[in-house]
Amino acid sequence: MRKAERLFQLLNILRSRRTVITGQELADLLEVSPRTIYRDMQALSLSKIPIESEAGVGYRIKPGFNLPPIMFQEDELEALLLGVKMVQGWSDQQLGDAASRAFDKIKAILPDSLHSRHDKQANWLVVPKFKQINDVDINEKLKKAIKTNQQVTIGYKSLDNRQTERGIWPLGLVYWGKVWTLVAWCLLRQDYRVFRLDKITRLTSTEHTFETSNCLSLQHYIALQEAQHCEK
Known part of the structure; x- marks a missing residue:
């Protein structure tokens, strides 16, 4: 596993917990050594992630910390839109509605300029409704x-x-x-x-x-x- 992927997983583990977790527990989860976890925690702290730690107790992220929303490039949005339209046109109503809700959540975090440009150009990508699952x-x-x-x-x-x-x-x-x-x-x-x-x-x-x-x-x-x- 690459270091960037491991750091991302570490961050997700810490964000999902309300209590501390030991370095050994993290090492076991990610199948690395405790020394690697120690170095990774240092890297996260240097990246301005508010890691709280106590020797012999464990690690946690300072309460109230939130990551900034993930940004998408325009071609990434187009790829996601194509997937949504395919689900809407080719699967059942339930999955189609779920795809629409998921894409609405993505659009909600876009900066105003990208959101406006996407809304104006969204209709250029068309997926014909061939055969939906009706029963x-x-x-x-x-x-x-x-x-x-x-x-x-x-x-x-x-x-x-x-x-x-x-x-x-x-x-x-x-x-x-x-x-x-x-x-x-x-x-x-x-x-x-x-x-x-x-x-x-x-x-x-x-x-x-x-x-x-x-x-x-x-x-x-x-x-x-x-x-x-x-x-x-």
């Missing part, structure tokens, strides 16, 4: 199942309108361009399967859970697809 109930259940490794049963209408029912282990959501899909491990086929979200007609949660591994995960599936693409 809120299924989407919420699906996201919860993915996060908690919960087995589910889905009703699915294939492209030729055949209705099937599958028990699956949901691994992750992938947007391929105009279509959201669910990557899952199919218990019937004992293999990966990809289901279009707009073709899932119902979803029922079960009490069963599953474990991912290096050979059974969203990352493993993506790696297999990339390998197959390279072979072509």
Whole structure:
């Protein structure tokens, strides 16, 4: 870990605590020696960070200290705006609203000149709304199942309108361009399967859970697809 990254982590640890923390505890958290922590604390103090310390007790930041807000360059704001518009246009309403709120918080700390320029130029970047996730109930259940490794049963209408029912282990959501899909491990086929979200007609949660591994995960599936693409 580079020194700048370590100093940033140290600062975040100290800001998050209401009580002192010993140098040994900090060393254990960052996996460095106590001597390194001592030198880092000196560096922070020289940078005008009000570090309070007491031998044998520990360190803390003086109460009431706040870091100045992070500033963004114009191209960084454009990158963030593109991400917000992609979430708004391609995901569900809940995530779209959350992205808007997050970007509003960023804009709130901008200096007046940059804030004004961004507002005037924000409309030049357009992301068409291709295919949003519309079934809120299924989407919420699906996201919860993915996060908690919960087995589910889905009703699915294939492209030729055949209705099937599958028990699956949901691994992750992938947007391929105009279509959201669910990557899952199919218990019937004992293999990966990809289901279009707009073709899932119902979803029922079960009490069963599953474990991912290096050979059974969203990352493993993506790696297999990339390998197959390279072979072509």
